Amino acid sequence: xxxxxxxxxxxxxxxxxxxxxxxxxxxxxxxxxxxxxxxxxxxxxxxxxxxxxxxxxxxxxxxxxxxxxxxxxxxxxxxxxxxxxxxxxxxxxxxxxxxxxxxxxxxxxxxxxxxxxxxxxxxxxxxxxxxxxxxxxxxxxxxxxxxxxxxxxxxxxxxxxxxxxxxxxxxxxxxxxxxxxxxxxxxxxxxxxxxxxxxxxxxxxxxxxxxxxxxxxxxxxxxxxxxxxxxxxxxxxxxxxxxxxxxxxxxxxxxxxxxxxxxxxxxxxxxxxxxxxxxxxxxxxxxxxxxxx
Numbered sequence: 036x037x038x039x040x041x042x043x044x045x046x047x048x049x050x051x052x053x054x055x056x057x058x059x060x061x062x063x064x065x066x067x068x069x070x071x072x073x074x075x076x077x078x079x080x081x082x083x084x085x086x087x088x089x090x091x092x093x094x095x096x097x098x099x100x101x102x103x104x105x106x107x108x109x110x111x112x113x114x115x116x117x118x119x120x121x122x123x124x125x126x127x128x129x130x131x132x133x134x135x136x137x138x139x140x141x142x143x144x145x146x147x148x149x150x151x152x153x154x155x156x157x158x159x160x161x162x163x164x165x166x167x168x169x170x171x172x173x174x175x176x177x178x179x180x181x182x183x184x185x186x187x188x189x190x191x192x193x194x195x196x197x198x199x200x201x202x203x204x205x206x207x208x209x210x211x212x213x214x215x216x217x218x219x220x221x222x223x224x225x226x227x228x229x230x231x232x233x234x235x236x237x238x239x240x241x242x243x244x245x246x247x248x249x250x251x252x253x254x255x256x257x258x259x260x261x262x263x264x265x266x267x268x269x270x271x272x273x274x275x276x277x278x279x280x281x282x283x284x285x286x287x288x289x290x291x292x293x294x295x296x297x298x299x300x301x302x303x304x305x306x307x308x309x310x311x312x313x314x315x316x317x318x319x320x321x322x323x324x325x326x327x328x
Contacts, residue, residue: 036164037182038067038135041125044079046140046151048087051096063107063275064300066164071109073116107274110186136160165298171286177210179296180270180277184214187272191311194283195226195265200240203284209248217252224311226262238318249322258314276304
């Protein structure tokens with residue numbers, strides 16, 4: 036759902052208006068982000084702006100807007116940065132692990148390269164992907180969420196019926212775990228009511244499954260909330276969130292085969308993030324599984 040752009044620093048500083056036009060197109064909620072490539076990308080933009088505008092107001096305005104870029108616009112993707120000019124290093128990295136697009140001055144025959152002067156609302160690279168329809172299959176679900184999963188420090192999975200004793204919940208979770216990195220905290224929120232499902236039963240099934248499924252260095256906790264206070268299903272991270280129309284389970288017999296996923300706008304994401312920040316702790320577990328890949 037979310038595209039990663041490599042953006043050439045010198046290509047976006049011709050004016051404050053051009054700089055603003057470019058950066059406002061990005062953000063997790065927009066379905067596209069600027070890759071913090073290299074990690075000194077902000078400094079490179081600043082230096083390019085200063086050289087271009089030589090201390091004029093235009094450069095100061097770019098500097099101020101650059102300073103205020105939020106984390107959900109400029110995202111570190113843990114890409115190695117080599118030595119050399121930005122464009123040379125970016126092309127080499129694109130050959131190693133492709134960006135979705137490169138926003139640069141000179142496309143140099145690269146299919147995914149977009150000249151800045153050609154960037155407008157009708158360009159294919161700005162095609163809206165904030166809402167998609169996918170089959171309710173584990174790999175498709177994880178693939179749609181992969182960007183948020185691999186960039187997250189904290190992941191919150193919210194589904195009032197999430198139950199690891201049921202295969203249709205286990206398989207998507209295992210597919211999600213293929214994308215998370217060591218050090219990630221997983222928080223799972225599910226509903227609880229007096230319907231015969233005991234906390235002991237939930238904990239035993241969760242513990243058996245999570246200890247066998249969590250990657251090494253990943254921690255998970257399950258939090259219980261009154262079922263009547265929960266309805267919608269979400270995957271939330273510290274950068275943004277995705278709303279699931281049906282649930283975090285794969286399709287079963289006689290169930291809806293597809294689902295609609297939507298990227299959440301910042302205000303709604305923040306509200307849900309705050310809502311799901313406490314409750315009755317069922318248990319916590321630390322992953323020991325080493326990824327065979």
